[in-house]
Each structure stands twice: as C-alpha cells, then as structure tokens.
Amino acid sequence: MAKVAFLGLGVMGFPMAxxxxxxxxxVTVYNRSPAKAEAWVAKHGGAHAATPRAAAEGAEFIMACVGNDDDLRSVCTGADGAFAGMAKGAVFVDHTTVSAQVTRELSAVASGMGLGFVDAPVSGGQAGAENGVLSIMCGGAEADYARAEPVMAAYARICRRLGDSGAGQIAKMMNQICIAGLVQGLAEALAFGKKAGMDGEAVVEVISQGAAGSWQMANRHKTMLTDQFDFGFAVDWMRKDLGICLKTADEIGASLPVTALVDQFYKEVQAMGGGRNDTSSLIRRLPR
Structure with missing residues (x-):
C-alpha cells in the first residue's frame, strides 16, 4: 500500500480518492474549498491538508483531478504547490483533461526536480469514477507509469501507457472527438424518429444490438427521450475539452470539421441556459 495525496475533490476526484x-x-486530500476535503475525510478517513504542498509532503504518489491548465499549474508550482512538497522519486499523476502543452511543460519541470510525471486523463464520467471503472490513457516515462499503474488500478477498468509525455492527453482528445460525433448522431436519430412517429426506446432496443450501438446510446437514450439532463458531464466542460482539441488540430495541421460543428452546437445549448446540462442535451436544439 502506498502513501498518496489526492488534489481536487470534484464529481470525479471525490470518488476516485x-x-x-x-x-x-x-490518503491525504486537498481541495480548494476546504469543506469538501473535510466531508471526504468524514466519509473515508485519512487526512486533509491546507495546501497542495502540505498534502504532497511524504507522499509517494500525488494524484490530481482539477479543472483546466491554469488550475493544474496552480496546484503543481509555486511555494504552496505540490512539486515543492514532493520528495525526489515521487510521481505526480495528473487525471485532469488539459492541453498536451501544459503537460509537457510541467513534466519537464518535474523531471528537473527529480520527480516523475504521468499524464493520465480519464474517461467514463461520474458513474465510472463512482464505480471504479474508468478508462485511463497515460503518457510519460515507462518507469514512472509502471510504478503508478498499480495505484491507479483502484479506480480503473483499463489503464494503458500510450507514449511519452502528452500522449495521454492526445488520446483523451481523440476520445472527446469521438464522443462529440456520437452524441450528435444519436440526438439527430432520436429527434428524427420522434418526428416520424416511432417509439424511440423500442427502436434503440433493436439498433443498439447492431452496428449503431454505443455507450452513449445504451446510457443516454432514455434520458434524452425524456428531457432529463441534470447529471453527467457538463456542456461547459465539454466545450473546454473540444476547445483543446480544436487548438491542437490547428497546431498540428489536422482537420476536425465535425468536431468544430458540434462545438458550435454546444455553444447554442449554453446560450439556452444548458451549460451545466449533460452533453446529451444536444437534442434540445432539435425539433421533435
């Protein structure tokens, strides 16, 4: 068993820790709002710390699941950042979905301090975190990954190293690109079926067993048909992720026409007041 710090106790981090x-x-936890850290300790035991540095002191592994590039920098660097409290040889594991650029930047800083760094974004949503069945896409040095993988196994269905620093984040971008197209296709199919007078649930029961089947179809069609979206992965976060995808595509010369279109559809959902709705709320745009 390892001594671990966990930074960030949102809908993903709280159950993962x-x-x-x-x-x-x-486990020692840190959260920007102390009340969540206190609630976590009340439920799970362990300890909470006032700063990322204090949480990291003496820990072999420091896991983070925060909001964006700036949040990640803030918990890693500076006088109160985790890097300042980590002992040489400790490994920082970042589960946040961020840019590959900030991942490589922080990995280089960590390496210069004698620390390991693994980028390890996750897929599976809140339910995956709560049930301990996340898919984890990793980048970083083989030795650092090999040490961290048994710890990540606590909440993983599958965990794989896909290359050097940044590879995990690129894989997560690919994941979000796939999801954007799938959810839009499912939304259009369900809206089309309702206009045509079909029983959506009955149709999905059949087509989900064929080539059209997907996780999104199996887990989101019922709530899409009943206009329930107050759960899951928020549109605001999806737009953040797709923004990273589109910026990276520009940098490497890739083309993401469908992703760019769906990103604008999500912008429309935000304008409708649905920024905190689940990503399946794309169907709200369509006449039914």
Whole structure:
C-alpha cells in the first residue's frame, strides 16, 4: 500500500480518492474549498491538508483531478504547490483533461526536480469514477507509469501507457472527438424518429444490438427521450475539452470539421441556459 495525496475533490476526484482509501492506501486530500476535503475525510478517513504542498509532503504518489491548465499549474508550482512538497522519486499523476502543452511543460519541470510525471486523463464520467471503472490513457516515462499503474488500478477498468509525455492527453482528445460525433448522431436519430412517429426506446432496443450501438446510446437514450439532463458531464466542460482539441488540430495541421460543428452546437445549448446540462442535451436544439 502506498502513501498518496489526492488534489481536487470534484464529481470525479471525490470518488476516485475514495477508491484509493478503500483499497488500503494512506490518503491525504486537498481541495480548494476546504469543506469538501473535510466531508471526504468524514466519509473515508485519512487526512486533509491546507495546501497542495502540505498534502504532497511524504507522499509517494500525488494524484490530481482539477479543472483546466491554469488550475493544474496552480496546484503543481509555486511555494504552496505540490512539486515543492514532493520528495525526489515521487510521481505526480495528473487525471485532469488539459492541453498536451501544459503537460509537457510541467513534466519537464518535474523531471528537473527529480520527480516523475504521468499524464493520465480519464474517461467514463461520474458513474465510472463512482464505480471504479474508468478508462485511463497515460503518457510519460515507462518507469514512472509502471510504478503508478498499480495505484491507479483502484479506480480503473483499463489503464494503458500510450507514449511519452502528452500522449495521454492526445488520446483523451481523440476520445472527446469521438464522443462529440456520437452524441450528435444519436440526438439527430432520436429527434428524427420522434418526428416520424416511432417509439424511440423500442427502436434503440433493436439498433443498439447492431452496428449503431454505443455507450452513449445504451446510457443516454432514455434520458434524452425524456428531457432529463441534470447529471453527467457538463456542456461547459465539454466545450473546454473540444476547445483543446480544436487548438491542437490547428497546431498540428489536422482537420476536425465535425468536431468544430458540434462545438458550435454546444455553444447554442449554453446560450439556452444548458451549460451545466449533460452533453446529451444536444437534442434540445432539435425539433421533435
């Protein structure tokens, strides 16, 4: 069992850190708003710290799941950042979806301090985090990944190293690109079927067993048909992720026409007041 720090206790981080404690790891948590850290300790035991640096002191592994590039920099660097509290040889594991650029930047800083750094964004949503069945896409040095993988196993269905620093983030971009197209296609199909007078649930029961089947179809069609979107992965966060995808595509000369279009559709959902709705709320745009 390892001594672990976990930074960031949102809808993903709170249960992920809980799985680490349940597996017997010694866990110290940090959250920007202390009340969440106190609630986590009340539920799972362990300890909470006032700063990322204090949480990281003495820890072999420091896991983070925060909001964006700036949030990640803030918990890593500076006098109160985790890097300042980490001992040489400790490994920082970042589960945040951020740019590959900031990942490589922080990995280089960590390396210069004798620290390991693994970018390890996750897929599976809040339910995946709560049930401990996330897909984890990793980048970084082989030795750092090999040490961290048994710890990440506490909340993983699958965990793989896909290349050097930044590879995990590129893989997560690919994941979000796929999801954007899938959700839009599902929204159009369900809206089309309703206009045509079809029973959407009955149709999905059949087509989900064929080539059209997907996680989105299996897990989101019922709530899409009943206009329930107050759960899941928020549109605001999806737009953040797609923005990273589109910026990276420009940098490397890739073309993402469908992703760019769906990103604008999500912008429309935000304008409708749906920024905190689940990503499946794309169907709200369509006449039914």
């Amino acid at each position: 809980g799985h680490l404690a349940a597996k017997g790891h010694q």
